[in-house]
Amino acid sequence: MSDDGGILIAEDEKTAREALARLLAAEGFRVAVAEDGRQAEEAIRREGPAVVLLDVRMPELDGLALLRRARGRAGQPAYIVMTAYGDSGTAIEAMKCGAYDYLTKPLDFAEVLRVVRRVVDHRRAVRGAAPLEAAARTVLVGDSPAMQRVYKLIGQLACSDATVLVRGETGTGKELVVNAIHGNSARAGAPMVAVNCAAIPDALLESELFGHERGAFTSAANRRVGRFEEANHGTLFLDEIGELSPGLQSKLLRAVQERRIERLGSNSPIAVDIRLIAATSRDLERELEEGRFREDLYYRLNVVTVWLPPLRERKQDIPKLVEHFLGRSGRAVSVTAAAMSRLCEYDWPGNVRQLENTIERALVVARDGVIDADEIRLGERAGSGGVKWSEQAPLEQGWWRNIQELERSMVERALAEAGGNKTKAAERLGIQRRLLYGKMREYGMEG
Numbered sequence: 001m002s003d004d005g006g007i008l009i010a011e012d013e014k015t016a017r018e019a020l021a022r023l024l025a026a027e028g029f030r031v032a033v034a035e036d037g038r039q040a041e042e043a044i045r046r047e048g049p050a051v052v053l054l055d056v057r058m059p060e061l062d063g064l065a066l067l068r069r070a071r072g073r074a075g076q077p078a079y080i081v082m083t084a085y086g087d088s089g090t091a092i093e094a095m096k097c098g099a100y101d102y103l104t105k106p107l108d109f110a111e112v113l114r115v116v117r118r119v120v121d122h123r124r125a126v127r128g129a130a131p132l133e134a135a136a137r138t139v140l141v142g143d144s145p146a147m148q149r150v151y152k153l154i155g156q157l158a159c160s161d162a163t164v165l166v167r168g169e170t171g172t173g174k175e176l177v178v179n180a181i182h183g184n185s186a187r188a189g190a191p192m193v194a195v196n197c198a199a200i201p202d203a204l205l206e207s208e209l210f211g212h213e214r215g216a217f218t219s220a221a222n223r224r225v226g227r228f229e230e231a232n233h234g235t236l237f238l239d240e241i242g243e244l245s246p247g248l249q250s251k252l253l254r255a256v257q258e259r260r261i262e263r264l265g266s267n268s269p270i271a272v273d274i275r276l277i278a279a280t281s282r283d284l285e286r287e288l289e290e291g292r293f294r295e296d297l298y299y300r301l302n303v304v305t306v307w308l309p310p311l312r313e314r315k316q317d318i319p320k321l322v323e324h325f326l327g328r329s330g331r332a333v334s335v336t337a338a339a340m341s342r343l344c345e346y347d348w349p350g351n352v353r354q355l356e357n358t359i360e361r362a363l364v365v366a367r368d369g370v371i372d373a374d375e376i377r378l379g380e381r382a383g384s385g386g387v388k389w390s391e392q393a394p395l396e397q398g399w400w401r402n403i404q405e406l407e408r409s410m411v412e413r414a415l416a417e418a419g420g421n422k423t424k425a426a427e428r429l430g431i432q433r434r435l436l437y438g439k440m441r442e443y444g445m446e447g
């Protein structure tokens, strides 16, 4: 059977099983069927199919349990998992357990054929290299097709050591994705060390990354181990990589290429075993064109890219996200239909973070356990009592008060729309981050 691309359909539901069998037989595949997990295991042993279409929810032995048991055994078929649940947990788990791919129900037959043909054509054996440790479960919510593609990729990346670049607008969940990749990977037992390249002044970032020897520079009273070394055997997460200065870009390139670093003030290289994941919300291609980002570093980092779509392109995820954020509050609060449609109509420039903040604010003002449309404040800070900047600025208040209130409200709005991300807010306002920090301090807006 395995030589002519035979397919085993393991599905407990009769109609679905028979429909699939007919579909695949009509396409010229040899088809066998199994009604539960145990039958499937036996059929796999007996018939050695090339491909198994595997239902997750089955009596006797569910699909994921079967996958786990099969993992690591020689001569395994390619498993395509079918799940009624588009949730990230099942999808990632299936990929982690070595599934070749997964399909969500209701099945799209054209998609089934496409995936099956791809497996049969390539006959790519799936290696069971997934880690055995119980992995941190991811908390990503949303099952739009775009997010499902993300989950699938996370699952595949968890089984590899490839360098990953995570991209997407601010607040789209890049950090969660990075956590999921590390948490599901073989390195999950080792630390993930995160460095936010935008938050650390350039002058300090080099020693932050690479460490220094005592006396390497005037303020270096003690020796310091850098983040590269701390991440040894684990994952190094370089967040906001687009903010790196040219000088550091070339130092980083060397470290990444050679997987060796030197502490400042030392010239004995130290080998580091790290998996590198970087993230940015910048348009790196434009940064390349304009000469702000090194092309060679770009290619080094850009081995696999995970693109997180902006929330406005996956609005069907909004209700589930809202439910998730409400559920997390531990309060029994519901959202009226009018409020939900407001949430679904808005474009969310600050993406999921902004949605999260909006729900949190709405929770504060919700009465009687209900959030209505009025409680949804979009693109402004709840309770901000500043003047609305217009011709009505009260002249009697004087020049400086008005200017200050305008400044304050701009800073507030920029921060709200950037979902609290200061780099993005500064960018939006076209000012230096340092100036933004100064203004936030001035107006008591820290924290």
Ligand SMILES: Nc1ncnc2c1ncn2[C@@H]1O[C@H](COP(=O)(O)OP(=O)(O)OP(=O)(O)O)[C@@H](O)[C@H]1O
Residues within 6 Å of the ligand: 139, 140, 141, 142, 168, 169, 170, 171, 172, 173, 174, 175, 176, 177, 280, 281, 321, 324, 352, 353, 356, 421, 424
């Ligand atoms: N799919 C999701 N499910 C649940 N929560 C999410 C999801 N995506 C994002 N969030 C939440 O939104 C907030 C922002 O996410 P995160 O920090 O990962 O964004 P980011 O892409 O790294 O943003 P930035 O570019 O501003 O750093 C977090 O509180 C995170 O928990």
Ligand SMILES: [Mg+2]
Residues within 6 Å of the ligand: 174, 175, 239, 279
């Ligand atoms: Mg981030």
